[in-house]
Amino acid sequence: MRAAGRGYGGMTARQFVREAQGGLDLREFYSEFFSRLHALQQDYRLLVTMAEQAAWDALPASRPGPLRGLPFSVKDNICTQGIQSTAGSRILEGYIPPFDATAVARTKHAGGILVGKTQMDEFGFGTFSTNSGYGVPKNPLDPSRSCGGSSGGAAGLVRALDLPHVAMAESTGGSISCPAAFCGVVGLTPTYGLVSRWGLIDYANSLDKIGVLARSVDDCALLLEQMEGFDTKDSTSLKRARTKDYRQELDLRKVKIGLPKEYFQGVDAGIARTVQGAVDALEREGAKVQEVSLPHTKYALAAYYVIATAEASTNLAKYCGMRYGQTLPLEGKFNEFFSRVRTRYFGDEAKRRIILGTFARMAGYRDQLYLKAFQARTLVIRDFERAFKQVDVLAAPTMPLLAPKFSEIASLTPVEHYQMDILTVAPNLAGIPQLSLPCGELQGLPVGLHLLADHLNESALLGVGRAWERLTRPVEEG
Amino acid sequence: MNAKTGELAMAGEADPAGIMIGLETHVQLNTQSKLFCGCANPVHQDAEPNTLTCPTCLGLPGAKPRVNERAIASGIAVGLGLGCQLAKEMFFSRKTYFYPDMSKNFQITQYEVPLAAQGSLEAQGKAIRIRRVHLEEDPARLVHGPRGTLADYNRSGVPLLEIVTEPDFRSPAEARAYLQKLELILAYLGVAGGIFKSDANISLHGGERVEVKNITGTKEIEQALSYEIVRQSSLARRGQKAVRETRAWNPDLKITQEMRGKEGEAEYGYIFEPDLTRITLPQETVAKIKATLPELPDQRYARFLKHYALPPKVAESLVSDLDIALLFEQVAKEVDPKVAGTWLAGYLKKTLNYNELSFKASGLQPSWIVWLLQLFVRGGITDRNAEMAIRRMVDEQLPPQEIIQKHGLAGPVEDPALLVRKVVEANPRAVEDFRKGEAKALNYLVGEGIKASKGRVDAATLRKLVLQLLE
Ligand SMILES: [Zn+2]
Numbered sequence: 001m002r003a004a005g006r007g008y009g010g011m012t013a014r015q016f017v018r019e020a021q022g023g024l025d026l027r028e029f030y031s032e033f034f035s036r037l038h039a040l041q042q043d044y045r046l047l048v049t050m051a052e053q054a055a056w057d058a059l060p061a062s063r064p065g066p067l068r069g070l071p072f073s074v075k076d077n078i079c080t081q082g083i084q085s086t087a088g089s090r091i092l093e094g095y096i097p098p099f100d101a102t103a104v105a106r107t108k109h110a111g112g113i114l115v116g117k118t119q120m121d122e123f124g125f126g127t128f129s130t131n132s133g134y135g136v137p138k139n140p141l142d143p144s145r146s147c148g149g150s151s152g153g154a155a156g157l158v159r160a161l162d163l164p165h166v167a168m169a170e171s172t173g174g175s176i177s178c179p180a181a182f183c184g185v186v187g188l189t190p191t192y193g194l195v196s197r198w199g200l201i202d203y204a205n206s207l208d209k210i211g212v213l214a215r216s217v218d219d220c221a222l223l224l225e226q227m228e229g230f231d232t233k234d235s236t237s238l239k240r241a242r243t244k245d246y247r248q249e250l251d252l253r254k255v256k257i258g259l260p261k262e263y264f265q266g267v268d269a270g271i272a273r274t275v276q277g278a279v280d281a282l283e284r285e286g287a288k289v290q291e292v293s294l295p296h297t298k299y300a301l302a303a304y305y306v307i308a309t310a311e312a313s314t315n316l317a318k319y320c321g322m323r324y325g326q327t328l329p330l331e332g333k334f335n336e337f338f339s340r341v342r343t344r345y346f347g348d349e350a351k352r353r354i355i356l357g358t359f360a361r362m363a364g365y366r367d368q369l370y371l372k373a374f375q376a377r378t379l380v381i382r383d384f385e386r387a388f389k390q391v392d393v394l395a396a397p398t399m400p401l402l403a404p405k406f407s408e409i410a411s412l413t414p415v416e417h418y419q420m421d422i423l424t425v426a427p428n429l430a431g432i433p434q435l436s437l438p439c440g441e442l443q444g445l446p447v448g449l450h451l452l453a454d455h456l457n458e459s460a461l462l463g464v465g466r467a468w469e470r471l472t473r474p475v476e477e478g
Numbered sequence: 479m480n481a482k483t484g485e486l487a488m489a490g491e492a493d494p495a496g497i498m499i500g501l502e503t504h505v506q507l508n509t510q511s512k513l514f515c516g517c518a519n520p521v522h523q524d525a526e527p528n529t530l531t532c533p534t535c536l537g538l539p540g541a542k543p544r545v546n547e548r549a550i551a552s553g554i555a556v557g558l559g560l561g562c563q564l565a566k567e568m569f570f571s572r573k574t575y576f577y578p579d580m581s582k583n584f585q586i587t588q589y590e591v592p593l594a595a596q597g598s599l600e601a602q603g604k605a606i607r608i609r610r611v612h613l614e615e616d617p618a619r620l621v622h623g624p625r626g627t628l629a630d631y632n633r634s635g636v637p638l639l640e641i642v643t644e645p646d647f648r649s650p651a652e653a654r655a656y657l658q659k660l661e662l663i664l665a666y667l668g669v670a671g672g673i674f675k676s677d678a679n680i681s682l683h684g685g686e687r688v689e690v691k692n693i694t695g696t697k698e699i700e701q702a703l704s705y706e707i708v709r710q711s712s713l714a715r716r717g718q719k720a721v722r723e724t725r726a727w728n729p730d731l732k733i734t735q736e737m738r739g740k741e742g743e744a745e746y747g748y749i750f751e752p753d754l755t756r757i758t759l760p761q762e763t764v765a766k767i768k769a770t771l772p773e774l775p776d777q778r779y780a781r782f783l784k785h786y787a788l789p790p791k792v793a794e795s796l797v798s799d800l801d802i803a804l805l806f807e808q809v810a811k812e813v814d815p816k817v818a819g820t821w822l823a824g825y826l827k828k829t830l831n832y833n834e835l836s837f838k839a840s841g842l843q844p845s846w847i848v849w850l851l852q853l854f855v856r857g858g859i860t861d862r863n864a865e866m867a868i869r870r871m872v873d874e875q876l877p878p879q880e881i882i883q884k885h886g887l888a889g890p891v892e893d894p895a896l897l898v899r900k901v902v903e904a905n906p907r908a909v910e911d912f913r914k915g916e917a918k919a920l921n922y923l924v925g926e927g928i929k930a931s932k933g934r935v936d937a938a939t940l941r942k943l944v945l946q947l948l949e
Pocket of ligand 1 (some may be wrong): 506512515516529531532533534535536635
């Protein structure tokens, strides 16, 4: 084995790609990769579908691009041509898309090799990946605990796999940051519109963002460089020149970090202390730190759930057993048939959100709920605009608690469940980029540091992230 | 515009019969591609079912819409043609309801802000207020057959323009006149593709509003509305009231039928279409469309009166068919416009109507018409035979030169006086009747003369010759 001296484990994605471009035996690597993946699947159920044959088929044609030979997994709500894509829902069991999502197509074009589709809450509806139609992924750090959600499989896989790999994931209200925090990996949620949503199975279109879960900030940057950029097939994708390179260093002495006071309230005290400790370390390196206020944070959770469920309830209308996915014998009137299919194959949380969302947009409630939520969203966006006039980056805890045990999750009410997203929904409502980094441990479980930046200021986010990584675990840069 | 009826309509008062009708008309646009994807618009071809489709118009998971700017431009042209205010900024919404012809179980349409609003259309002297004009996508076509119902998604995503009036019609005839005029304006604008369907809202004496759906074209609107007025009046005579409901027009039985229950209007739960961004109409684009807007029927009518000094009836008839109006302008360059106008509005349209053909589909060439009318003006062919020639040209698809020769419709008759003498000799009884003073006998002899000359001698000449001979 070419890299036998040090193994693949410590390699960054860029180092691996360089090895692959230099003639590393990819067949040998993928034999090891898939034997490992099978073992992990047995233990943690991190995948809905393994794409082993497709990977072997793709290897000879793997392009000599910037991701040459790099294994990438894809959250199951992102369409992959010829590979089942269910969004974690039984209603789409057996659905094989005839096209690749733009982000997937670009990653393949750069030489990436698709290895599988990762577990998630059905359509992204959840915080713990317990709402999947295909079993519950377990946290590799402690199988009695959740990976977080909704991109739980992606974060768990990054955590468990001691091999080069990046996970393409997606966030609507915190679905990348939350599992990044619970699994102790890095999660990058880019600015809304930076990565095309063409091929993303919609949860809430005005909030959905394709991003990355990976072992390091640079691994995240590498995939983002390939995925990002304008796409004519997504009208909401941003028309701007591609950045191409997110490797710039950042001088911490020129960085102003804001601590939003509202984001430390109601948070586990140990978590708040750990995050504060990380910020103190950055301050010691020269960063200026100041407290800021995001006064409309209190409206964010409600606004998020109204907008997200209103959009979701229309997105899910198309799943009726008529053209794809699961169906049942044609009997009765069409609406009876549709109802039977939907009753049988949607999970409880999907049904709950369809009902909530439908209610929020109906005459009589539309003004009070749906339209009001947009006003609240505007207030939340203004909060961030004001904050980013004062500081470059905001720092906060990613989640208010550590990765919970499944037994604890079972006793949560739906509202308590939704409250877990309290720290992540506001930046998602505003569509600003977010980076969750591991910043320490409590009781052997990872704590997430959430960095937020202004629209399209991914460079600042990644720059501070790199600085933090250098402070904590000097990674050999490739 | 009839100011009086216009004002009456503005005030929203019912006339003595108490009829109030408003129309919502859907027309498919003839853009090259569909409204939200690049698929070919099926109005241009006869395609096999489900061959003009893609992930977007099939509603596949992960597919997204993108707006066809040409459809917006067509919509703007119609808005301007109907004298509407254009939206400065617009966006699309989702109208959610479940139906098997819907690829996504929601329709992308315009709800809060239509593309255009507050226009007006004058039909038969009455101004009808246009409430709004908006764009939306057509659902798939359902084909009901012995094996059940099949869906053809070729139609899914075809751009539809919905044109909504205020309840300004006071009779089915007014509604029909409006639709005819609307269809004509759309033809002049060159934007209409196919299906032209209306839903009507109708109430009597301030009673409940009944919606009648699926009325195709201009003929059915009068039938459907008349049926509904009779139905509602007879309910009233029996002391019952019309209930607020949605009914469907059945064109085979020529009746309206109950469609949805009376529990009220369907609830669509509109949200903003989150896959599409807001669209601001650039002033330059609007100005460009305005500048290139074709002449509309009313403008052309006025020009025909002024420029060609045509009688109003003739001008109206020419203008009411775009092909004929264009043909007229071509022919009038080479033939006296009054003759050209009378012939095109008269014999030509009569022949085309009889054959149920448009001028384009008739195979007639403008040069044929010019040649024939020039011959007629020179006195080289009789009125009767020129009309005959038009009919034969359509039947046989041959130019007038050949038609006339083949059927002997023109050319000199060597000795008309000799021809008349032979006719008189062959019809002694008619001559006897004429001498007894029966006027009909003269007409009969003239008719026989026309026959004998194969129409090449006109009736006036024959009459003169018969009289000379007998008196
Ligand atoms: Zn299409």
